[in-house]
Structure formats: structure tokens, C-alpha cells
Amino acid sequence: MGAAWCPSMNTSSTSIASIAERFTAVAPACDHWSIRVVRQRSEHLSVTRGVPDPVHVGDDIGVMVTVVKDGGLGYGATSDITSLGLVRAGREACDWANRVAGRMVAVPPTPHQSAVRFDHEVRPARPWSSVSRADKMARLGVLAAGLTGNERIVNWQAGLSFTDEEVVIATSEGGFIRQRYGLIVPDLEASASAESETQTRTFGRGGTIRQGGLEALDDLGFWNAGPRIAGEALELLAAPDCPTGVMDLLLSPDQMYIQIHESIGHPLELDRILGDERNYAGTSFVSLDMFGGYVYGSSLLNVTFDPGVSGEAASYAFDDDGTRASREHLIRDGILVRPLGGAFSQARANVSGVSNARACSWNRPTIDRMANLNVEPGGSRLEDLVAQVENGVLMETNTSWSIDDSRNKFQFGCERGRLIRDGVLGPVVKNPNYRGISATFWRSLKGLGDAASLRVHGTPTCGKGEPNQAIHVGHATPPGLFADVQVFGGG
Amino acid sequence: MQEYFYALADAIAARLSGDEGFVANFSGERSHFVRFNRSAVRQPGTVTQNYLSLSLFRGRRHGDATITVTEDREEDVARIDNALATLREMVASAAEDPHFLVSTEVRSTERIAPDRLPTPDDAVEGILAAGTGEDLVGFYAAGPMYAGFANSFGQRNWHAVNAFNFDACFYLRDDPAIKDRAVKMDYAGFAWDGPEFSARAAAARDKLALLARPPKTLAPGGYRVFLAPAAMEDIMGMLSWDGFSLSARRTATTPLLRLGNGETFSPLVSVTENIADGLAPAFQSEGFISPDRIPLISRGAAAECLASPRSGVEFETAHNGAAAHESPQALDMAPGTLADSAILAALGTGVYMGNLWYLNYSDRNACRMTGMTRFATFWVENGVIVAPLNVMRFDDSAYRFLGRNLIGLTAAREWRLSTDTYESRSTRSMHLPGALIEDFRLTL
The missing domain is CATH 3.30.2290.10 (PmbA/TldD superfamily)
Structure with missing residues (x-):
């Protein structure tokens, strides 16, 4: 295992591949077993209000053993990676499989019989460790200093998080898959305040995450963004509220990504459609009979599950159940064609899905997840989209999100708006919000930006599942123009 | 261990x-x-x-x-x-x-x-x-x-x-x-x-x-509502997001920025961090011990903040052993006088909301939040449950629905033990009454 590009702390010299190999010698007798070993090495650096925050490093190693036996399924997960701990995890998984056999909502599908062998690291162009911690902190300090300089800037922060994630999956059939990649999340924030009013501008408010290393920061323009962020916070403080009315809405990619996430991604998750999430994350307005004919959006709308986009947060070759991943259309020319469901859900629902059985770490079981869920670009330049608008608002950077448990009635708020009148971008407005209904909103899509306007976003904290899991997902999208949307401001 | x-x-x-x-x-x-x-x-x-x-x-x-x-x-x-x-x-x-x-x-x-x-x-x-x-x-x-x-x-x-x-x-x-x-x-x-x-x-x-009765769909507008303790848990969860943090207050990023500065809650509203009666440990990560109780809102007015040691040093004030996130771990809202048996009669005609879902701020400065109804939500007429309600969105300021539009709180309270299991099982808890509110804004 190469360690050259990961954070510096290395508390265990044991390779996670060897942990999986050790388990094969102590695996319980059963119809099928798998072991998923996960190691996440992380580092967080930040500067808040001019003062470096405590640097934090982490080294998290553990395993999950899953057993299928006599129609029952169970898991045992542990941070104890000694041989004794592995034996105990296997026994606990077996105990659960025995306990629930014949009482499960669905019999686990026949496991993959082919013994897949795969070993791959996505090596960053500029590794995290290629710049010393002191130098990274110094650059963050300079960046943070660029966020202030005005007495109305009352809060400012610059930060970087990096995680080196390595996953090994081994199975009783002899399968072995190892994948390793880096994830980087930059963060910038400035708040301006006066007279009981505070406006905050960020670098994406968690919506900026990339697979890779430090090269992503240059691509994103992170190191030069400070003055713009601070200037726009001050600009918002002086801006009028967003107007209220039904009008055209142009969403920039850093809002489009969460519109996609909440009102396309979650409703298409097959485990929601099958009812698994009804007690927590919710159900879906989508039902199985809608695939193949339901008009989800206008003919401009093409949505893909694409695990092969370089640099996007959830690019991988195999999901966490060991199923090979490939690009698939979920919505083609506006028509709903395929759900987001992994192998187990596909077997339960008898439909084709995608390879999206994922877990946030070793201590959580796999569930159906978004991974890279993208809106394919259209043919309009951004200025062409603006030119189409007689009366509307451009909204940038998500700050508020809320949607019902069927993923239908939504409301979003953004950090910054700009009025559009007669095809021309106008003044900045604060507190821009809009609301709508997923089932009809995407049908009002009347313009999509071209490939040049496409941006890669995502979130590190998509929440779902019982026990709860927060996982990273990617969304690449151009700006989108929607007709006749309920828009409003604050107050 | x-x-x-x-x-x-x-x-x-x-x-x-x-x-x-x-x-x-x-x-x-x-x-x-x-x-x-x-x-x-x-x-x-x-x-x-x-x-x-x-x-x-x-x-x-x-x-x-x-x-x-x-x-x-x-x-x-x-x-x-x-x-x-x-x-x-x-x-x-x-x-x-x-x-x-x-x-x-x-x-x-x-x-x-x-x-x-x-x-x-x-x-x-x-x-x-x-x-x-x-x-x-x-x-x-x-x-x-x-x-x-x-x-x-x-x-x-x-x-x-x-x-x-x-x-x-x-x-x-x-x-x-x-x-x-x-x-x-x-x-x-x-x-x-x-x-x-x-x-x-x-x-x-x-x-x-x-x-199983035919559901009712409401037009957007202001309605008299009862928020059960489980629904209040979501409201208080939102206020707990930087609402009681010393750091957020001193940097003007708190959603309660205008509390005491042009806005107030009803005198019925008193909120305390009550570590003594909660599940969470009293010690925090730097080794300080929290006091048993910290008043956060007293009769509608801002009281103390949750102050971590780090914030205490930065803002040159005493800390009170709060964790770094400065968010309540054992929030306790004082009860009112409304008997459980009188809730429907007091509601009269309006909406009984058993649970809320997916709250967020639509205007943080105004402490205006939006969210959805979820699970058992009923239309009530003349004190009698008439029909289940199709899901509705609310969008209203806490200064209105916990302020001038708050009619009363129940005498009985519920312990709400957090079901959160992100990364680990939570020991957070809340002790909450239900709330009777008039002119609660439903929008979609």
C-alpha cells in the first residue's frame, strides 16, 4: 500500500488487504460471506477569525462482515481488527442471520459467484502530502485574511478537509476488490453584519467536494476567491430583498446540484420506493410502474448515473457490495427510465438499476445511494439563457433546503440573487427563495447550459439510512432555466 | 471498558x-x-x-x-x-x-x-x-x-x-x-x-x-394549529442550531440575532439546558464539567449562552463547560397549563400536527423557518378530529409562532430521546410540551 499521498498519521502498519485475508481463515460456515475493510485517514485545517484552529488528524480502521445463511442475512462490524475481533464479528453476523431467517422482508439474492479481482488507486496529480502542513496553514491564513478588512465583516473562516479512503471487499467466492482515492473539501465563509441583519457568502457551503488532491483547489479557483466572497457578503448586506412573484428562475450549478439531489436523486432511490426508508428519510412519489413512460421533465432533461467522471466525488469502479459500476441514463429526453437501486433492491423489485449499494464507512451496512448523479449539458451558453428571460431571477449557492418525505413539495433558499429584466442581468438581491413540486418543476425546464457551463459539485453529507449514514455524492450540472416558478424573499 | x-x-x-x-x-x-x-x-x-x-x-x-x-x-x-x-x-x-x-x-x-x-x-x-x-x-x-x-x-x-x-x-x-x-x-x-x-x-x-378517512387539502393561509411535543422537537432542533451559541451570538450569525433587539418570544417560553436530567455526559472534551442547569431563554427573553472554553477565551467571558458545538444536549422547555384532555377543545377548528419534517431557515435573520407536516396530521373541527391532512408546508417566523401567536403550552411534557445515529448513537434529549398557536402560516 503506497502511503505517499495520504495525511501523515499512520497508526497501524497493518494493510487492510491483510485483514481481509486473515478473515478467510476464521470465516464462519455459511452460504456466503463478505468482509468490507475500510480505512479513512483524514486531516482538517482551518483558520477562523484570523486564528488557526486546532489541527485534527484521524485514522479510522474497521471491518464489516456480512453473512447469508439459510435465507437469513446479518452483519457484524467492529473496530477490533485483531483475529479475535474478526472471529467475533463473523459470529455476530451469523447469529443475526440465524435469528432472522424466514422473517426478512426479502430473501437475500444469490451472491456473485464470479471471483472478481480488482486493485486500483486513483492517484491525485498533486498529493495532499506534497505541501507541508505548515505551508497549507500559511496559505489558509493568507486566504482568510483576504476575507476581512472591513469592520462589517464579523465572521470569516477558511478551511480544508482531506480524506484518504481505502476499501477492500473480499468474499467467500474468492472475490477481492481494493479501491483507494482522496476526497478534498474546501471551505470559505464571510459574514457581514449591520443593524440586526447578517448576510453570509460562502465558497459553496459544502457543495464543493472533489475526488483527488490539491490540484482540485486550483481548478476551483479556491486560493483566489477570498476577496470575491467578502465583497459579495458586503454587497448582500446592502441589497434589497428578492421580489415575490411567479417568474422565470435561472439556477446556477451551485444551486442546481441540490435541486437535482433532492428532487431527482432521492425520489429515484429504489429502497425508498420499496419502503425501507419510510420511517426516516421518507418514501417517494415515484412508483415502479412509472419507469419507462413517466414524463419527469421537459425533453431537455437527461440525467445519468456516471461513476466514471474524473474528479467527481463518487467515482468508483465497484460499489460497496462489489458490483461493477457503469454509466446509465436514469432520465432520457425527459422520460424516466431507470431507478437508483443496487443488486439487492433490483432483485426485490425485479427491475434494472445501477451499482449504488454504498456505505459511509465500515460501521454501516450498504444501502441504495446516489453516487455521481449528473444532468447532462444542453446547448445554450449562459448569456443565451439570460437573454431568454423577460422577468426573472438568477439564484446562486444553496443555503436552505427542505422537501417533503415523498420528495415532492420543496423549498430552497440561496445566498445570492440577481434580477433579470428583458434579457439583462440586473441588481443583486438578498434572501432569494423559491418553492415548487418535483413532479411538475422539471417539466418547466426551458433551457440548459452547454458543456462549457457545466460544473462539478456534490455534497459530503448526504444523510439517510437507519442507522444513519452521511456519505459523499457528486453532481455535475450546467445552469438550468425554469419557467413560472414561485419566487420570494425574506422578512 | x-x-x-x-x-x-x-x-x-x-x-x-x-x-x-x-x-x-x-x-x-x-x-x-x-x-x-x-x-x-x-x-x-x-x-x-x-x-x-x-x-x-x-x-x-x-x-x-x-x-x-x-x-x-x-x-x-x-x-x-x-x-x-x-x-x-x-x-x-x-x-x-x-x-x-x-x-x-x-x-x-x-x-x-x-x-x-x-x-x-x-x-x-x-x-x-x-x-x-x-x-x-x-x-x-x-x-x-x-x-x-x-x-x-x-x-x-x-x-x-x-x-x-x-x-x-x-x-x-x-x-x-x-x-x-x-x-x-x-x-x-x-x-x-x-x-x-x-x-x-x-x-x-x-x-x-x-x-383511512378521505384526506383534506388546505389552501395556503394562516391556521390555528397544535404542535405536539414531537413537532416541537423539530422546532427546538432548529433553534439549537447556533441559536444558543456564544460564538454565534458574538459574531452575529445566530438565528436569534433579533431576540431582544426588536423581537421577543412569548413570556410562556422558557428554555433551559438541563444536563442534570439528561442522558448526555456532564463533562466535555477539555475536561470541564457543565453546571446542572443553564437558562437559555427566560420568559421570552434571551438569557445565557452555551459557552465553550474556546469561545470563553476568544470573547473574554466566562465559559460554562459547553461542548465546542455550543448546542444543547438536554434541552428543557418549561410547561404551560393546557391539559392534554383539553387540547382538541382548545384547538377548536384547525390542524393537529403530530410531527414536522425537514426544517430549514428561509430567512435566518427573521428566524423564519420552513418545513413539512409528516405522519399523523389531522384537520380538527369544533374540537373533533375530522380528517387526515395531505402534507403541507409551513413557512413562518419563530418570533410569530413562539411569540405573539403562541396561545399556550401543555402542562404535560414528553421526554424526547434523540434517535440520531450519525457516526454514533446520540445521547441528546429534549423535554418538551406541546404548543397551541394561532395564524400559523401554511404556504404549499
Whole structure:
């Protein structure tokens, strides 16, 4: 295992591949077993209000053993990676499989019989460790200093998080898959305040995450963004509220990504459609009979599950159940064609899905997840989209999100708006919000930006599942123009 | 586990040199997790996870690390050695941290709850029996949770809770077109009482008949509503997001920016951080002990903040042992006088909201929040439940619905034990009344 590009702390010299190999010698007798070993090495650096925050490093190693036996399924997960701990995890998984056999909502599908062998690291162009911690902190300090300089800037922060994630999956059939990649999340924030009013501008408010290393920061323009962020916070403080009315809405990619996430991604998750999430994350307005004919959006709308986009947060070759991943259309020319469901859900629902059985770490079981869920670009330049608008608002950077448990009635708020009148971008407005209904909103899509306007976003904290899991997902999208949307401001 | 953590702490102490000091926090749990769907088991398992967070300091220079613990002493001490090596490098290159503060007064404490939890077999049997013939979907989590603290000054703290939490709902069956009509039930505590569990399940099932009635759809507008304690948990959860934080108040980023500055809550509203009666440990990660109670809102006016040691130093004021996130762990809202038996009569004609869902701020400065109704929400006419309500969105300012539009709070309160299991099982709790409100704004 190469360690050259990961954070510096290395508390265990044991390779996670060897942990999986050790388990094969102590695996319980059963119809099928798998072991998923996960190691996440992380580092967080930040500067808040001019003062470096405590640097934090982490080294998290553990395993999950899953057993299928006599129609029952169970898991045992542990941070104890000694041989004794592995034996105990296997026994606990077996105990659960025995306990629930014949009482499960669905019999686990026949496991993959082919013994897949795969070993791959996505090596960053500029590794995290290629710049010393002191130098990274110094650059963050300079960046943070660029966020202030005005007495109305009352809060400012610059930060970087990096995680080196390595996953090994081994199975009783002899399968072995190892994948390793880096994830980087930059963060910038400035708040301006006066007279009981505070406006905050960020670098994406968690919506900026990339697979890779430090090269992503240059691509994103992170190191030069400070003055713009601070200037726009001050600009918002002086801006009028967003107007209220039904009008055209142009969403920039850093809002489009969460519109996609909440009102396309979650409703298409097959485990929601099958009812698994009804007690927590919710159900879906989508039902199985809608695939193949339901008009989800206008003919401009093409949505893909694409695990092969370089640099996007959830690019991988195999999901966490060991199923090979490939690009698939979920919505083609506006028509709903395929759900987001992994192998187990596909077997339960008898439909084709995608390879999206994922877990946030070793201590959580796999569930159906978004991974890279993208809106394919259209043919309009951004200025062409603006030119189409007689009366509307451009909204940038998500700050508020809320949607019902069927993923239908939504409301979003953004950090910054700009009025559009007669095809021309106008003044900045604060507190821009809009609301709508997923089932009809995407049908009002009347313009999509071209490939040049496409941006890669995502979130590190998509929440779902019982026990709860927060996982990273990617969304690449151009700006989108929607007709006749309920828009409003604050107050 | 307590002895093992203390042994690791002694090993850390033995490895210090010169003027080095350390702070260590332990977080562990052994949890049985079982998901249910359609009155059957969906995903069962056991998770054993143990984490050690270690901060090494020399004067005001420090570094922090978190590692997993195996419970094999030789392996874990080797990991600690490696972590210390990294931390020493970090400390050597770190700048002095002007906000660094750890407890130097030794205040060792111990709180260990007995294990009266059911066996996994008994829990699964009971839950499946309760769901027979119904569409039960939910989640059972149970087992011990541990929190420990140790430092180089000799302080040792241990907090062990054995708790279970069954969070579930019964869905209306037999109509595939109806996907979102369900009655919530929850049962949490320390000892499983079979008859009580059965009674709760039966009470929830009985409400399904109300959900089978033709639903009502409301036009947007202002409505008289009753928010049950579970719905109030979501409201208070939003206010807890930076609302009581010293750092957020001093940097004007709190959603309660205008509280006392042009806005006020009703005098009926009093909120306290009540660590003494909660599940969460009283000690925090730098070793300070929280006071039993901290008033946060007193008769509608802002009172104290939750102040972490770091914020206390930065803003040159006393801290009160709050965690770094400065968010309540045991929020306690004072009761009112409305009897449970009088809720529907007092509501008259309006909406009974059992639960809310997916709240967020639509205008943080105005403390205006939006969210959805969820689960059992009913239209009530003249004090009688008439129909279930199709889901509605609200969008209103807390200064209105907990201010001039708050009519009353219930005399009875509910303990709400958090069901959150992100990364680990939560020990957060709330003790809340229900609230009767007029002119509550529904928008979609």
C-alpha cells in the first residue's frame, strides 16, 4: 500500500488487504460471506477569525462482515481488527442471520459467484502530502485574511478537509476488490453584519467536494476567491430583498446540484420506493410502474448515473457490495427510465438499476445511494439563457433546503440573487427563495447550459439510512432555466 | 471498558516527556441495529466501535488526533505511540493557540447505568408480534454507550448508558396510491416493558382508522394549529442550531440575532439546558464539567449562552463547560397549563400536527423557518378530529409562532430521546410540551 499521498498519521502498519485475508481463515460456515475493510485517514485545517484552529488528524480502521445463511442475512462490524475481533464479528453476523431467517422482508439474492479481482488507486496529480502542513496553514491564513478588512465583516473562516479512503471487499467466492482515492473539501465563509441583519457568502457551503488532491483547489479557483466572497457578503448586506412573484428562475450549478439531489436523486432511490426508508428519510412519489413512460421533465432533461467522471466525488469502479459500476441514463429526453437501486433492491423489485449499494464507512451496512448523479449539458451558453428571460431571477449557492418525505413539495433558499429584466442581468438581491413540486418543476425546464457551463459539485453529507449514514455524492450540472416558478424573499 | 480506557490513559501519561500534557476522550458503543419494513426484518446487525481522541499540548501549542481502538492492549498502545509521534510533529510546527484552554482542576466523576436491556431475540420477537397484520416500518437500536475523559492532571471521568430506542410507524395498508399516511410510535428507555410496549403499539394502530378517512387539502393561509411535543422537537432542533451559541451570538450569525433587539418570544417560553436530567455526559472534551442547569431563554427573553472554553477565551467571558458545538444536549422547555384532555377543545377548528419534517431557515435573520407536516396530521373541527391532512408546508417566523401567536403550552411534557445515529448513537434529549398557536402560516 503506497502511503505517499495520504495525511501523515499512520497508526497501524497493518494493510487492510491483510485483514481481509486473515478473515478467510476464521470465516464462519455459511452460504456466503463478505468482509468490507475500510480505512479513512483524514486531516482538517482551518483558520477562523484570523486564528488557526486546532489541527485534527484521524485514522479510522474497521471491518464489516456480512453473512447469508439459510435465507437469513446479518452483519457484524467492529473496530477490533485483531483475529479475535474478526472471529467475533463473523459470529455476530451469523447469529443475526440465524435469528432472522424466514422473517426478512426479502430473501437475500444469490451472491456473485464470479471471483472478481480488482486493485486500483486513483492517484491525485498533486498529493495532499506534497505541501507541508505548515505551508497549507500559511496559505489558509493568507486566504482568510483576504476575507476581512472591513469592520462589517464579523465572521470569516477558511478551511480544508482531506480524506484518504481505502476499501477492500473480499468474499467467500474468492472475490477481492481494493479501491483507494482522496476526497478534498474546501471551505470559505464571510459574514457581514449591520443593524440586526447578517448576510453570509460562502465558497459553496459544502457543495464543493472533489475526488483527488490539491490540484482540485486550483481548478476551483479556491486560493483566489477570498476577496470575491467578502465583497459579495458586503454587497448582500446592502441589497434589497428578492421580489415575490411567479417568474422565470435561472439556477446556477451551485444551486442546481441540490435541486437535482433532492428532487431527482432521492425520489429515484429504489429502497425508498420499496419502503425501507419510510420511517426516516421518507418514501417517494415515484412508483415502479412509472419507469419507462413517466414524463419527469421537459425533453431537455437527461440525467445519468456516471461513476466514471474524473474528479467527481463518487467515482468508483465497484460499489460497496462489489458490483461493477457503469454509466446509465436514469432520465432520457425527459422520460424516466431507470431507478437508483443496487443488486439487492433490483432483485426485490425485479427491475434494472445501477451499482449504488454504498456505505459511509465500515460501521454501516450498504444501502441504495446516489453516487455521481449528473444532468447532462444542453446547448445554450449562459448569456443565451439570460437573454431568454423577460422577468426573472438568477439564484446562486444553496443555503436552505427542505422537501417533503415523498420528495415532492420543496423549498430552497440561496445566498445570492440577481434580477433579470428583458434579457439583462440586473441588481443583486438578498434572501432569494423559491418553492415548487418535483413532479411538475422539471417539466418547466426551458433551457440548459452547454458543456462549457457545466460544473462539478456534490455534497459530503448526504444523510439517510437507519442507522444513519452521511456519505459523499457528486453532481455535475450546467445552469438550468425554469419557467413560472414561485419566487420570494425574506422578512 | 472503563478500566481499559483508564489503562490506556495511564499508558499515554507514561509516554509524556518534559512539559507535555494530554487530554484524551473515549467514545464507544456496542449496538444492536435492526431495521424493519412491512413488519419483517430488513437489515440486522451489531456494531462495536471504540474511538480514542487524543490532544497533545505543550503550553498553548497542541494537535488533535482520533484513532480507532481494538481493545487489544499491545495493538492499541502501538497505535497510541504512532499517534503521539504525529502529534509531536504537529505541536513542534504549530503556532501558539491563543484560545486554547483545558481544565486543570481535577474533577473526576463516574456515572454508570445498570444493564437492563432486553436480549436481541426478545426485542425482535416483541416488535414482529406488534406488527403482525400491519405495515410496520422502523428501527431498533440498543446497547451500551460509553464516554470517557482523562488528562495529564489526573482527572478521570466515565459515563456509561445502557439504552434502547425503537423508532417506528404504522402505515395505512391496502391502498398503493397512499404512500405517506402513517402513525408514528416511539418507545425508548433503559428496560423493556412488554405490556407498555404493546400498549403503545396498540394506541398507534388505533389511530390508523382516522388516517383511512378521505384526506383534506388546505389552501395556503394562516391556521390555528397544535404542535405536539414531537413537532416541537423539530422546532427546538432548529433553534439549537447556533441559536444558543456564544460564538454565534458574538459574531452575529445566530438565528436569534433579533431576540431582544426588536423581537421577543412569548413570556410562556422558557428554555433551559438541563444536563442534570439528561442522558448526555456532564463533562466535555477539555475536561470541564457543565453546571446542572443553564437558562437559555427566560420568559421570552434571551438569557445565557452555551459557552465553550474556546469561545470563553476568544470573547473574554466566562465559559460554562459547553461542548465546542455550543448546542444543547438536554434541552428543557418549561410547561404551560393546557391539559392534554383539553387540547382538541382548545384547538377548536384547525390542524393537529403530530410531527414536522425537514426544517430549514428561509430567512435566518427573521428566524423564519420552513418545513413539512409528516405522519399523523389531522384537520380538527369544533374540537373533533375530522380528517387526515395531505402534507403541507409551513413557512413562518419563530418570533410569530413562539411569540405573539403562541396561545399556550401543555402542562404535560414528553421526554424526547434523540434517535440520531450519525457516526454514533446520540445521547441528546429534549423535554418538551406541546404548543397551541394561532395564524400559523401554511404556504404549499
